[in-house]
Amino acid sequence: MNGDVWVRESLVRIEADPASIRRLFPMVTRKVGAGHEQVRARLLRALPDRSELPGLYRYGDVHERRAVIASAAVLGVDDTLLELARDAFRSNDPRLVTASAAAAVVERLSDDEVDQVLMKCVFMGIDLSEVPALTARATARTSKMVAGFALERIVAGRDVAPQLWGVIDRYPPDVEIAQIERQLTADDPERRRAAAQALAGRG
Template sequence: MNEPAQEWRASAVRQVEADPRAIHRLFPQAERRGGPGARRALLGALRGDHAVIRSLYEAGDSGERLAILAVLHELGLEDAAVALVEDALRTNDARLVAAALGPYGSTWLDDHAFRQGVLKCVFMSIPLAAVAGLDRRFDAELARMLSDYAAELRAAGRPVPRDVLERI
């Protein structure tokens, strides 16, 4: 990372540590001015301020929301950000859906929401390898759901994704 980007990032982190609301001004420009990882650094500077993280997510564009989802597991929020993950799972943006089933979502989503998220990944052609903790969370009900979906695909003369076949 070049020196101006390092300086911008360090200054931005100090500003957010002093006043968490500063992130609303800094976050949109973070990647451009502070380089890769700048958004992660700014989110870390919030020290788990869930209210600010939530408002930042709600006001963010897809790239900003993706950055938030990618680091939720590092922010010490416990289950406070599950609503953000559930929101991402309602989108049609494959990047957000995959990020929603990252380490945080895999840890905190209830069984039903997790299963529905996995099935949505299959619908959207997101490889199951993108789902964090799938082996740990895989259960008989998820196997049944995937098997039913595979039967629907076969009945329609459509191929069943290999990663689904490996699970059922």
């Protein structure tokens, strides 16, 4: 059976018996290959309600979990999906963390939660261009937190990703930026190098 036929038959089965998605959802990658995320989204849209989502997320692999969270873009975010997204952003898998930063989810998060997820992305080295909904919610406190992280790296003689300045310079924190600039004249040559690299990346 080719993939298209399998998808059509699966949609019919789910509409007739929503619980059948428990068996079909894990089969998607094997049946359709590279288009698995889009197909999982179609299967989720066929569900009459959200009652199956927690189980699909809890027992799924990373691809299945990501598909459940990503479905927020088309299904909308209710309390069920919001709690699953919160679980995803506590994970250590960047695929789940970025999925939890979808615009439909982020608009339901508090400022504290936005900062938590954004800082997690920073610590994990996730490209912030992948999480624009988070950076769009950055506040003065967010900028100060990211600048503090950059300063810690510089003091440790480590490089700073240029992308961090996009958040820092939303609300430039004078104290932290001055401390970064002072590292240009530090006794430690690695601090001087790291500060010069970071400030050059500021553009």
